[in-house]
Amino acid sequence: MEKAQLVFVPSPGIGHLVSAVEVAKLLLTRQHQLSITVLILNHSFFDSKIHNYVESQRASSSPISNRLGFIDLPKDETEIFNLSSFIERQKPHVKEAVLKIIQSESGVESAQLAGFVIDMFCTSMIDVANEFGVSSYIFYTSGAAFLGFMLYVQKIHDEEKFEPIEFKDSNTELLVPSLVNPFPSGVMPSALLSREWLPPLLDSTRRFGEAKGIIVNTFLELESHAIESLKMSAVYPVGPILDVGSDGRNTHREIMQWLDDQPPSSVVFLCFGSHGSFDEDQVKEIAYALEHSGQRFLWSLRRPPPPGLQVSPSDYEDPQQVLPEGFLDRTVGIGKVMGWAPQVAVLAHPAIGGFVSHCGWNSILESVWFGVPVATWPMYAEQQFNAFEMVMELGLAVEIKMDYRKHSGVIVNCDEIERGINCLMKHDSKQRKKVKEMSEKSRMALMEGGSSCSWLESLIKDVMNNLA
Numbered sequence: 001m002e003k004a005q006l007v008f009v010p011s012p013g014i015g016h017l018v019s020a021v022e023v024a025k026l027l028l029t030r031q032h033q034l035s036i037t038v039l040i041l042n043h044s045f046f047d048s049k050i051h052n053y054v055e056s057q058r059a060s061s062s063p064i065s066n067r068l069g070f071i072d073l074p075k076d077e078t079e080i081f082n083l084s085s086f087i088e089r090q091k092p093h094v095k096e097a098v099l100k101i102i103q104s105e106s107g108v109e110s111a112q113l114a115g116f117v118i119d120m121f122c123t124s125m126i127d128v129a130n131e132f133g134v135s136s137y138i139f140y141t142s143g144a145a146f147l148g149f150m151l152y153v154q155k156i157h158d159e160e161k162f163e164p165i166e167f168k169d170s171n172t173e174l175l176v177p178s179l180v181n182p183f184p185s186g187v188m189p190s191a192l193l194s195r196e197w198l199p200p201l202l203d204s205t206r207r208f209g210e211a212k213g214i215i216v217n218t219f220l221e222l223e224s225h226a227i228e229s230l231k232m233s234a235v236y237p238v239g240p241i242l243d244v245g246s247d248g249r250n251t252h253r254e255i256m257q258w259l260d261d262q263p264p265s266s267v268v269f270l271c272f273g274s275h276g277s278f279d280e281d282q283v284k285e286i287a288y289a290l291e292h293s294g295q296r297f298l299w300s301l302r303r304p305p306p307p308g309l310q311v312s313p314s315d316y317e318d319p320q321q322v323l324p325e326g327f328l329d330r331t332v333g334i335g336k337v338m339g340w341a342p343q344v345a346v347l348a349h350p351a352i353g354g355f356v357s358h359c360g361w362n363s364i365l366e367s368v369w370f371g372v373p374v375a376t377w378p379m380y381a382e383q384q385f386n387a388f389e390m391v392m393e394l395g396l397a398v399e400i401k402m403d404y405r406k407h408s409g410v411i412v413n414c415d416e417i418e419r420g421i422n423c424l425m426k427h428d429s430k431q432r433k434k435v436k437e438m439s440e441k442s443r444m445a446l447m448e449g450g451s452s453c454s455w456l457e458s459l460i461k462d463v464m465n466n467l468a
């Protein structure tokens with residue numbers, strides 16, 4: 001069999017990059033004639049997490065390491081960051097990197113370029129794949145229901161002049177093919193209400209049909225209705241694709257040891273993704289709720305970036321400066337406050353009984369994988385949609401809020417938060433039972449003969465056939 005080469009172009013966010021690299025690893029493990037180069041888009045605004053992650057991947061050694069390469073593209077120094085124009089400016093860099101790969105692969109035993117795997121936000125890279133005369137596959141880092149939602153919104157936007165922002169205030173519902181329940185106006189995802197994000201999102205969605213396939217980070221048993229509703233070119237639900245390797249003990253020994261000392265399923269974990277942070281007033285309401293609830297807790301609390309700066313939140317040197325006076329002393333026996341958390345290791349720990357989450361898709365898949373029920377607190381991007389799906393469609397979450405939006409000025413009060421947390425931590429809830437069952441299904445999906453494993457095989461076959 002001929003050797004094949006794929007080029008991956010992930011979006012430069014940790015929630016996109018990690019799962020793209022994990023898909024690459026899955027493909028390489030199953031197909032030994034394949035090698036993959038991941039192109040790392042580079043901007044001076046990006047935080048060090050991306051760089052550190054890539055370095056850790058470069059340093060790790062496994063049987064597939066010699067077939068998985070990373071290339072850093074030249075750093076873009078443009079002052080104001082706008083994703084779609086940034087991606088557009090990367091095209092010549094991508095082209096140059098791919099030309100170099102092809103030239104270095106010119107021997108007899110060389111691997112032929114079999115296609116591009118392009119992140120859902122980088123669809124303009126289809127143009128570059130076309131220049132090389134190879135197929136494009138989209139990697140969709142969110143769920144199948146949201147993919148179906150975007151396809152539907154794009155259709156009614158183009159055909160019936162549907163405007164998400166007008167719908168949001170209409171108090172009506174949408175009948176979306178990828179959802180079982182009517183979709184209420186209040187949970188229209190923040191990204192679709194943004195002047196900056198809506199046009200590129202619609203542009204990307206319009207181009208999905210040009211791809212030879214769409215690889216979705218989901219699995220059939222989780223989103224069966226949504227997956228079956230997608231009537232378009234090949235969709236490959238090959239998930240859940242997660243990086244569940246670390247046990248957190250190298251970097252967060254003290255926190256992990258504290259968890260070791262807590263009873264099973266007794267701790268509520270609060271964590272809001274790579275861009276989640278709250279103003280001081282909201283932080284205090286969360287603190288009051290935790291204290292009143294009496295539940296054990298582990299809270300990843302992060303400092304918002306300075307106003308107007310599009311950078312990620314950072315960790316507080318001293319979180320006491322935003323917490324109610326004496327909070328840390330009063331809760332010393334039952335809770336911990338920290339910055340960036342080793343989320344996967346925390347969710348894997350038997351002491352964790354519930355997860356207050358912003359509902360980023362990776363966080364959702366991680367909660368499912370480890371069988372931890374979620375309380376929804378969406379903030380940005382498509383998270384309001386995911387919260388709706390988790391509570392109403394899948395029954396895997398309870399609601400703290402489904403329609404919260406970052407920078408909306410709304411403050412969720414402590415009673416509402418406390419009610420949500422107590423509901424989340426109930427031992428015999430139907431959500432807990434259901435998420436445990438789904439956890440087992442998620443693991444089976446990836447086993448030999450499981451649904452995702454079979455989809456992965458068909459994807460590999462399709463990629464290898466490109467060389468025929």
Ligand SMILES: O=c1ccn([C@@H]2O[C@H](COP(=O)(O)OP(=O)(O)O[C@H]3O[C@H](CO)[C@@H](O)[C@H](O)[C@H]3O)[C@@H](O)[C@H]2O)c(=O)[nH]1
Pocket residue numbers: 013014015016141142271272273274275300339340341342343344359360361362363364366380381382383
């Ligand atoms: O303190 C933290 C916070 C996050 N994480 C990890 O970072 C990832 C975060 O991913 P995700 O939960 O998907 O959230 P975002 O970083 O917000 O991801 C973006 O990308 C996702 C995939 O497209 C979307 O679903 C989200 O809405 C979008 O904001 C997860 O693997 C977490 O385990 C940590 O390890 N520690």
